[in-house]
Amino acid sequence: MAEGGRMQRIPPHTAYVGQACFKCHKSVEESASLKTCTSCRRVRYCSVQCQKDDWKAHKAFCKALRLVESDPATYDTLSRFVLNYAEHHPYHADRVNKLGEGMGVNEANLLIRRLGRPMTTVERNVVGWQARCMTCARTDSLIRMEAARNNSDITPLSSCSDCHLSFYCKPEHWQDAQRIHADEPSEDGHHTLTQCAIQRQMRLDQLFRRSIEEIPEGPSTFQWAPDRQKDQWTSLADANWESEFGVVLSESLQLDTPEAVASSRSLGPMLHCASDGLSMPMTILYGLENLNSDDTWTTKATLTIHVLGPAVEPELMKAQLFEEIMHQLPKVQTLQIIFCGPDIPPNSENWMEMETCPRCRRAGRKRRQRLYSRTYHEYALRLGSAYEVPDLAVAFNSGCSQEARDSWVGTIKHLVQRKVPTIFTAFNREEGEAEGKLFANAGATLVPALGPRKNP
Ligand SMILES: [Zn+2]
Ligand SMILES: [Zn+2]
Ligand SMILES: [Zn+2]
Ligand SMILES: [Zn+2]
Ligand SMILES: [Zn+2]
Known part of the structure; x- marks a missing residue:
C-alpha cells in the first residue's frame, strides 16, 4: 500500500x-x-x-x-x-x-x-x-x-x-x-x-482514468451501469456501445455542462472505461439472444445464469453491473447467477439476495447469487440429479485452451453432454479458435453467429 x-x-x-x-x-x-x-x-x-x-x-x-x-x-x-x-x-x-x-x-x-x-x-x-x-x-x-x-x-x-x-x-x-x-x-x-x-x-x-483516480476516496476503477430500464427487450443485433449507453451515460454524468467540457471528460473515454465491466452483462444477453430460437427467454419469470471459471474479479461479482440484464429484460422477475470456479474463495454457498435499484425493488424484482469454489463439473457432480441446466453458462476469458486444460476438459464435457447453452469469450482470435476446436472435438454444436468470431 x-x-x-x-x-x-x-x-x-x-x-x-x-x-x-x-x-x-x-x-x-x-x-x-x-x-x-x-x-x-x-x-x-x-x-x-x-x-x-x-x-x-x-x-x-x-x-x-x-x-x-x-x-x-x-x-x-x-x-x-x-x-x-x-x-x-x-x-x-x-x-x-x-x-x-x-x-x-x-x-x-x-x-x-x-x-x-x-x-x-x-x-x-x-x-x-x-x-x-x-x-x-x-x-x-x-x-x-x-x-x-x-x-x-x-x-x-x-x-x-x-x-x-x-x-x-x-x-x-x-x-x-x-x-x-x-x-x-x-x-x-x-x-x-x-x-x-x-x-x-x-x-x-x-486522461479520464486519471481524473477518476484523483477523486479522494473514490473508486479506483470506473464502474458504471445505467439506472434506466427498457420498456421491452430489443434485439442487440444492430446495437453498439454508443446506441446502447451513449445518451444515458452522457445524461447521468452531465457531460454537457461547461465544467465537464472544460475538464475534458468526453464521452468516448468514459464509454471505453464503462465497457470494461458492462461487456459482461451485454455478452450474456448477446449469448442468450443467439442461443434461443425465439424470444420466450426474455419473458421468463426467473432467468438463471451460470458464470464459470476464475476470470471474474471478486469486486465485479459484488457489482451492480449484472442488474443491467434485468434492465434490458423488464419481464424477468428474478435473476439468479451462480458463480463457479476453483479460485473463488470458499463461501456459504447459500443464495445471497443482492441489492437492486429502487425501481426494481419497488417492483419486487430480485437479483440473487450463489458462489461455489470448485470447478463447474465438480459442482454439477455434487448436485447430482438436482443439477438444472441454466438458461446460459458463460466463461469470460477462461484461457481454457491454454491453462488448466485438464480441469476445463471435464467442464466442457459436462456442458456438451447436458446440452447447456454456453458462451465462452477469449482474449484474442487465436485463443477463440483454439477453444472452438476444443468444443467441436468434445461434440458440441457451434452456433455460427457466436463464432469463433469477434464479440461485438
Ligand atoms: Zn533515473
Ligand atoms: Zn500516431
Ligand atoms: Zn530507425
Ligand atoms: Zn508528477
Ligand atoms: Zn434495477
Whole structure:
C-alpha cells in the first residue's frame, strides 16, 4: 500500500515513453514541463516533488540503468537487434517487433545481473515498453550509446505528431512505418481503426482514468451501469456501445455542462472505461439472444445464469453491473447467477439476495447469487440429479485452451453432454479458435453467429 492507503498504481503505458509523470501519472497534456531523470534518462517527472517521492522506489533501478548503458559491452549485445534499413523492404512490422523483444530480453538480463534481484513489474515495463523506432528497433538508450562511441551528437527518437506513442529515429525510417501506422486498419481486433487512432483513444482513456483516480476516496476503477430500464427487450443485433449507453451515460454524468467540457471528460473515454465491466452483462444477453430460437427467454419469470471459471474479479461479482440484464429484460422477475470456479474463495454457498435499484425493488424484482469454489463439473457432480441446466453458462476469458486444460476438459464435457447453452469469450482470435476446436472435438454444436468470431 502506498500513501493514503491506496494500492500502488502502476504507471500507464504513456509514462514509459516519456508522455506522463512516472510518479503521479499526470500526462504532457496536463503538465507541459516533464523533466527527465538526469541520471538514467529513462523516466520523467512533472515536478521536483514527484521525483523526490519516487526516488526510494527508483534509486536502485536508476543506478542499474546508468551502469548498464555506460558499459561498452552492452552496445555489442543490444545492437545485434537493430534492423539494417537496407534489408527492410518490404516493411515488416512483425519483424521489428520480434527484434525489439529480443533486445528487451537481453537488456533485462543485463539489468537483473546489475540489480542482483529480479525486476519488478514496473521495471520490466520500463524496459519492455520503452520507445523504439518503428523501422529499425533503435531505442533512445541505444542512440546515446552510438553517439558516445562515434563522438557524435545525439538525435533522440521523434514521435508521431498525432498520437506521440509511435517513434522513428530518422525521417527515412518514418516513411514506410507511417503508412502502416496511420493508414492501414490495425489487425489486433479493432479492424476499423488505425494504430494511430487507437493510440489517440488510449491517451484520452488515460486522461479520464486519471481524473477518476484523483477523486479522494473514490473508486479506483470506473464502474458504471445505467439506472434506466427498457420498456421491452430489443434485439442487440444492430446495437453498439454508443446506441446502447451513449445518451444515458452522457445524461447521468452531465457531460454537457461547461465544467465537464472544460475538464475534458468526453464521452468516448468514459464509454471505453464503462465497457470494461458492462461487456459482461451485454455478452450474456448477446449469448442468450443467439442461443434461443425465439424470444420466450426474455419473458421468463426467473432467468438463471451460470458464470464459470476464475476470470471474474471478486469486486465485479459484488457489482451492480449484472442488474443491467434485468434492465434490458423488464419481464424477468428474478435473476439468479451462480458463480463457479476453483479460485473463488470458499463461501456459504447459500443464495445471497443482492441489492437492486429502487425501481426494481419497488417492483419486487430480485437479483440473487450463489458462489461455489470448485470447478463447474465438480459442482454439477455434487448436485447430482438436482443439477438444472441454466438458461446460459458463460466463461469470460477462461484461457481454457491454454491453462488448466485438464480441469476445463471435464467442464466442457459436462456442458456438451447436458446440452447447456454456453458462451465462452477469449482474449484474442487465436485463443477463440483454439477453444472452438476444443468444443467441436468434445461434440458440441457451434452456433455460427457466436463464432469463433469477434464479440461485438
Ligand atoms: Zn508528477
Ligand atoms: Zn533515473
Ligand atoms: Zn530507425
Ligand atoms: Zn500516431
Ligand atoms: Zn434495477
